[in-house]
Amino acid sequence: MADTGLDKSLVPAHRYPGRLARMWDSDFVFNFRKSPIAIVAAVVTLVLILSAIFAPWIAPHEPFNPATWDIMSGNSRPMVPNEFTGKVFLMGTDEQGRDIFSTILYGMRISLFIGFSAVIFAMILGITLGLLAGYVGGWTETIIMRMADIQLTLPSILVAMLIFGVAKTLIPFEYQDRVTMWVLILAIGLSDWVQFARVVRGTTLVEKNKEYVQAARLIGRGPGAIMLYHILPNVLNPVLVIATISLALAIIAEATLSFLGVGMSPTQPSLGTLISQGQQYLLSGDWWILVFPAATLLALALSVNLLGDWLRDALNPRLR
């Protein structure tokens, strides 16, 4: 009954022509249009993701095909003609004459693929366990949430390294290169599910006591259907925010692992591997081999993170 503050029902209801126009006019998009940081972050993220996806078409060289390497063009400076071959490389080349720009594009492809896959894996695991813990309660909840607590006491990098180490000893040597990527996804995903589970459990606890859930129980809907069709759609907002921020963290985690030498191999380098290789050249003055991959990682992680921050504010009903 109290009508203090900004009640949503007080906001005028308008009639709009079409779905697109309605979306353009929605509070969400309006908020986006008014936030320069969000726009810049979105543009940078989009450009980086697109250039990673279309790397085979954009990249001037095939960095992982040894046949195209040109040892003579090794250690070229960026935008300076090579002293032997006279070729010009946008971001220079490394010792073996690989084009840095191309390796970054391909590296980003691997980094983003691992990041996205790890987050999706963590998301599915976290949402499932969170829904179960929140809706079923009792011992199920106790076990799941204690598992989450234990997980939180271990630094996620450590967990990832542990899983990676176990996988390395279990998998025969000749397959290791091929499965490294999947082990990384598993390792990063497993260290990341807790925040999804916690948020989903919290929201589920609130939603399950709402009357629409009781109405569904009343007509004989089982717990599975209620979790999937009724509660899940209502917990997705916070999940989306966490997923975005997790993506940035997953990319960094992958880079860290690769940098530490427990990630992608030099034959299939991710951004982290490139940085790891590049730092060896820093003292010899070939700065570009390190700086360009590092700057790319920074730009990617930062813009995704800023996007996540904005998303959190935009979806927070209390701030709207």
Add this chain to the structure above:
Amino acid sequence: MAETVLSIHDLVVEIPTRRAVLRPVDNVSYDIKAGEILGVVGESGAGKSMAGNAVIGLLNRPAHIKSGQVLLNGTRIDNLPDEKMRKIRGKDIGMVFQDPLTSLNPLLRIGDQLTETMLAHLDITKSEAEDRAVAALEEVGIPAAAERINSYPHEFSGGMRQRVVIALALCAEPSLIIADEPTTALDVSVQAQIIALLKRLCRQRGTAVMLITHDMGVIAEACDRVAVMYAGRLAEIGTVRDVLTEPKHPYTEGLMASTPLASKGQKRLRQIPGSMPRLGALPTGCAFHPRCPKAQDACRMDPAPTLENGAACWFPIDTDQKVSA
């Protein structure tokens, strides 16, 4: 004639949104005299709480007072800086909200909250304040007040908590109390107790009360005069007996007739069609005309007149006719 404590002149509260400027309170004027209880009644979205919040300077941004004046004991208070307003809120205006827990600090003993408020606003010593705190709790009907003074808010029941809030609101001897739905969360039997208490204390002390509620029954029991609000405007104002027995505005009349109390054994209730318009989509002319059984062309075109003869309506109900009918 008792002196006027609160006087509101042409108060307009606006909320700028990106699509339109909303007016939850539009040109509202009323006075409250010492010892008088003015009921402000309306349905959700009528702007009754917003008007109360504007008086005590507690509007949430971006809502703000656009124009008009609020005078407390003859002094303007609508343009005071926050610092001074905070002082006035404790000293000259007491507040009672629907949820007692919003007015009580959960971490402080209620005795400390009472003495602190008194020490801040009254010129008395600490031991005097402590004695007065016990007296204040006894006055609002809390049994074993001398012991309960050391309890925390969560140790009281809902009704008892609301009594504590009333004691707190009255302890600095304010000249005005604003009670926003003080009994809505309480059971019927407790509601009757709280209303009786509020009435008794304000009569004794000559405190003016603005009682904001949606419940016509509470208005009838507690108030001397009543202001009916609809879509941010005053629809009707007058003594409770006049407004409730001989409503002039069709909205008041419909509101009275649609309570089940008025059904008198009929199978169907009188109903007002439709619902309160949203602030961003107010109809032209009189905001009530789409729901009004008596609406004519004038009502659709021209905004309702200011309160002449007590009702903001082009065609107020002729009470003489009604009596004869």
Add this chain to the structure above:
Amino acid sequence: MNALISISHLTRIFDVSKPWLNRVIERRPKALLTAVSDISFEVEEKTTYALVGESGSGKSTIGKMVVGLLKPTRGDVTIGGVDLLRETDRAKVETARSDIQMIFQDPYASLNPRWRVRSIINEPVAARGGDTKGLAEKLLEQVGLSSEDASKFPHEFSGGQRQRICIARALASEPKLIVCDEPTSALDVSVQAQVLNLMSDLKDEFGLTYLFISHDLTVVQHMADKIGVLYLGRLVEEATPKDLFDDPKHPYTQMLLAAAPKMDGFGREVDPPQGEIPDPINPPSGCAFHPRCPLAVDRCKQEHPEMRHLRNARVACHLAE
């Protein structure tokens, strides 16, 4: 007249203890809250039975047990001749369950905000694999909305309109009984009248039976054919509205009626009722109302009064006459 619902000795006890470890450390016994205690009543077909009481009276708990959202600790709920707790034939229980629907108090929480109105209304039928073609549209028109509203989302409606959608959902599975848990207490007066009128109309049209739960005596007086007054989990009086309001027999009923605000009570100086509702975890001995009762004698403190017939009513009081 047949009894559609028959409730006997219904009891529900909640365990409100702290977690096991805290209990051990603080040396506290288990805390049990008897929300509903030994309640028996019958609701005849095509009538409205109202349960009225203040907070803690157990009225909502009874409603949830009738629709099957809560299991009774003791006692039986028989609906249409099927004992829902003991019947072993699952098909029979299913049919009986589909005859029961519920309308909730909060129209904002009772509709899934992510679902379109069409899916919300169709769900009770769709969940059982029934044909839902055109169903939502038809029902929307029956509750006074338009068939185009089916494609909208709940946030596009006002509180009263949402409650109409809830009613449409309740009607979808063609139930015989609708349990209404404070269906209008979140609504404004003018909208409340609309919803109450709609409910009366639908009752006649579909031959519905209502179990109407409310704290509002005026609404109950208007809607009910029979009223049961609850106090602290027990039925204290049962009578028709006329008998109850003209001749209240239990002192608690009398107190409630006196405390309810009256439209013509200008400046009424009443003695407000004394005391508050006791803690349901440690209810008073004997008659739970005796600490507040102006008539109470020693017997009331020791002996719990049984329900007995008194003129046209049933009342649980030693002294009422």
